[in-house]
Amino acid sequence: xxQLPDIDALVSRFDRLEGTKRSVEREVxxxxxxxxNLTRRGQEGEMIVSLFRTLMDSEISDTIxxxxxxxxxxxxxxxPNQNLSVKSEVEIVRGKVGINTKTIATYNxxxxxxxxxxxxxxxxINTVQSVLLRIFVILKRGLRPVLVMDETLAAIExxxxxxxxxxxxxxxxxxxxxxxxxxxDPRLVDCADHAYxxxxxxxxxTYKQVK
Numbered sequence: 001x002x003q004l005p006d007i008d009a010l011v012s013r014f015d016r017l018e019g020t021k022r023s024v025e026r027e028v029x030x031x032x033x034x035x036x037n038l039t040r041r042g043q044e045g046e047m048i049v050s051l052f053r054t055l056m057d058s059e060i061s062d063t064i065x066x067x068x069x070x071x072x073x074x075x076x077x078x079x080p081n082q083n084l085s086v087k088s089e090v091e092i093v094r095g096k097v098g099i100n101t102k103t104i105a106t107y108n109x110x111x112x113x114x115x116x117x118x119x120x121x122x123x124x125i126n127t128v129q130s131v132l133l134r135i136f137v138i139l140k141r142g143l144r145p146v147l148v149m150d151e152t153l154a155a156i157e158x159x160x161x162x163x164x165x166x167x168x169x170x171x172x173x174x175x176x177x178x179x180x181x182x183x184x185d186p187r188l189v190d191c192a193d194h195a196y197x198x199x200x201x202x203x204x205x206t207y208k209q210v211k
Contacts, residue, residue: 074132079124079125087101088102101116124156124157145176146177147178153181165187195210196209
């Protein structure tokens with residue numbers, strides 16, 4: 001006669017399997033909850049990324065407009081006999097956002113030259129734009145409104161240097177900005193609100209106000 005299985009052993013095994021089933025069900029439920037949370041977070045993350053992209057696009061667009069306006073105004077004031085303007089474009093290189101600035105010259109015959117300031121237009125225009133961009137960054141970032149320049153305007157010659165100095169003075173008054181300029185050019189000294197001459201006396205620098 002065939003021996004019947006041990007009922008107690010079967011019951012014990014059933015209980016263990018039932019416990020394992022409940023444990024697996026709880027784990028599945030936990031994982032499903034995590035999946036739901038991760039999905040929700042992923043959706044929220046996408047929404048946040050989209051929001052930041054929108055804000056970034058808006059800030060970049062606003063920044064580009066301000067840069068173009070400032071540089072174009074500077075070009076037209078400093079070089080009034082040249083029809084110059086500035087156009088900036090957003091570039092993304094290796095995941096980083098940058099702004100590429102192009103200078104545009106329009107001539108009476110309708111011809112147009114567009115290119116990088118230094119490569120296409122020479123040092124004077126590049127110097128003017130560089131100084132104005134430094135001022136823009138200081139103002140945009142809320143840094144201390146002071147710019148120190150040491151013979152920075154040496155590449156600007158002729159009547160343009162006086163017009164550049166006049167434009168910088170206008171910016172200083174408009175934005176409450178101060179510029180400390182070291183120069184040997186008397187035309188820049190004439191345009192300054194305050195001027196000092198430095199002398200070497202016994203190996204020490206002495207200062208005398210001349211304006």
